[in-house]
Amino acid sequence: MGGLVLGLCLKKYAPDVDYDIYESAAELTEVGAGVGMSPRIWTIMQELGLEDELLTITGVQGQGGGAILRLVKGDEQELIDITQQNQLHTFHRSMLQQLLAKHLDAGDKIHFSKRLVSYSEPASTVDPIVLNFKDGTTATCDLVIGSDGVRSAVRRTMFSTFADEAEKNGKTEEASKLRAMVEPVWTGEVAYRGLTPASALSEDLVKFTSSLQIFVGKNRDAVIYPVSGGKIINVLGVVYTPGSGTVYDGPWVETSTSDEVGKLFDGWEPKVLAVLKSVGHPLCWAMHTTRKLPTYVKGRAALIGDAAHAMLPHQGAGVGQAFEDGYILATILSHSSVKLSNAAEALKIYDDVRRPFSQNVQQGSEDNAKRYQLRTDDWEDVTLEDSKAGQYDHAKLDVLAKEFMHQMQWSFDSSILGDRDQVEEKLRVLSV
Template sequence: MNNGGLPRARIRVAICGGGISGLCLAVALSKASNVEVNVYESAQRFSEIGAGVMIWSRTWRILEQMGLADAFSRIAHAPPDGSMGIGFDYRRSDGPEGFDFYRVQMPYGCIRFHRAQFLDVLIDRLPTGVAHFGKRLRSYSQSNNGPIGLRFSDGSMVECDVLLGCDGIKSVIRAQMLRDRAKENNDGSLLDLIDPVWSGTIAYRGLIPAERLNEEHRALGAPMMYCGQDKHVVSYSISQGSVVNVVTFSSNPNEEGRPYGGPWVVDCEREELLESYSGWEPEVTELLQCIDNPTKWAIHQLKPLPFFVSGRVALIGDSAHAMVPHQGAGAGQAIEDAYIIACLISRASEATVDLALQAYELVRLPVANHVLEGSAESGKMYEFNSQHGDDYRILGRAIERQWDWILWPSPNEDLACALDWVSQQLMLRREGGYA
């Protein structure tokens, strides 16, 4: 929009949350000349809990588009080269003798990183002065035409034109958005979507230096999915192959959706972990015996949301679609959110940014919710609790079909659809047919 030859006013974007989604978004938006971006992080520094992160080919292409491929290649388990690779090897392991029953392959295979190193690549590219720490959001206020007011727990207040909620699975922004919409529409069912629900699954996590394992151990090679009744164990190498990330899952399907008492993440004794997988095949036992300080996690997820956007407030990443980790998709979906909404906002003006946010929701909500639900179903398959049971011939192909979304229209194709929709809406506005 040409303001009589004057420079166009910059859109003030506030990002609440400095995890993978928030930092990826900030890096992307910091390159846009029409945007002033600030990141508000509740902690005193950027940090991530958890050890490993994996992405797939469609996310890798986003990192290439952002000019980050070289930096991420240097910290990946191996530099991605575009060839077909192993997604996971699936093996029945809850007995004294395990056996392979399926292998899923896909372009680029499973691209994996140490989570802290992944975050550091983004932090290193964040412009000076963008990050603000110790800023825990308490609430926001939004009017039709005026700025959005943000109130933080330390008593400070700021204003912005667009608020992007990257504040995770316990999102304050999601809670207020749903409460406000429930009140506005007299729809109490929206209140049931605010809080995450327990999946009925407990996970144990740990890191193992690669040299502690037998050099022929399968976990040093391909990503492994060791499957058993109501349980499974995931392992894959990170940090250029020097470390093996291990996550074990133990599920009680009858507990899914019930309240979980106690903290979600605690330290635990190795003996508890070993007891939980007693009787499993030796190579799984060897893995678990090498975990010195396991942590115990209660795995929660969101129910699918009917919207990600309200006015000029939008939810990104886990605040919108926190999912169980059974397809290693959480980080990738967050990056996809960030990339598409950053591209849309960077092409908008203050007068059209509302359309940019609506277009983001239009293309991202169905994909992210599909992956959220598919991740939960995949976990049931790995633990022989799906409709396919342990019929390996049918189960293997069903597991592979769960990954079809990786080959769906690319993020750039989704972006093109979103931009086309914005153009159509602007044309309707000019013709007086857009309310």
């Protein structure tokens, strides 16, 4: 997704930049799930001229600025409203990807069944980078942008090389820390996600699922919202295991059952539980993140999206941050001051601007996980049983509301255009 937006931004802002997309799959496919966009991310869609078409294909054209986000306590027999946030746009993920791919219209620029294994960057600032693929073939480029996910081969090569260089200089402790950046880290959370057609729900449940809602509970949370104009309901249930380590014992993705989800969310409010169980065969997804990387770039290689900052979904910000990476990177590559000879310096500007911001969002998503699962803000001593029974100081909900609103403020009150201006100011210095 981040790579597609980068391609679209290059097409609009830097048409003289020639690019190729190497895709490991045999065709563009996407797991069916929902995507939420805050006003900050929506600005990028507007800049790319996609706003009207996005609203039309999702069936909400002319219906205002999107869905209201509600935060609700859901693990008791009656729901408790906590607070609500401004409007968001929600989409079926595969429909969004199809639209991006259609507008990119990359044709023979997309190379399928090409899984990157590693890359080799020469010492020279102008000689080509060599890409090595699993099928034994190679390709060359001037810059390599890793938009290859949480198990990124570009990140593996980048930080393995960093570590080798540190070790050669006798910095064994630093080398060990750099090698640790290669592998993803399990968060202790497993998500059960899927889509259910609104037509399969009762009239009462269709009404109940008509808004974007986050349901909090002890060591559990759930997110439910409509996509495709309300024809489909996106369903996500997350289970946290206290005391879990950083390595997941089992397949990262597998199919589960509605009965399993029902057991895990037993005792939750009946309507929430019914919607969670409405997905017949949900995907069971062990959620992994990247560590906080010390840099997103090395020489003429850069990381974007999950390869750089894979994060938990508790701000609905993972895809949006990948979009921001692509937008800012295209801004840099389109600037008249950027040439092959100073491309490595230009990528440092990308790192200077995007890494602190995206890592703050990454940390915020981790903080929200604790918040949604009642593991922070003085909820630590409230047991799962007490939470379900309502045996806690209800003033804690006011604190939860305040912290939630504070954490989500960035996505509504800040602007990617301000970051673009910051980048352009730094590029003026580069041109000098």
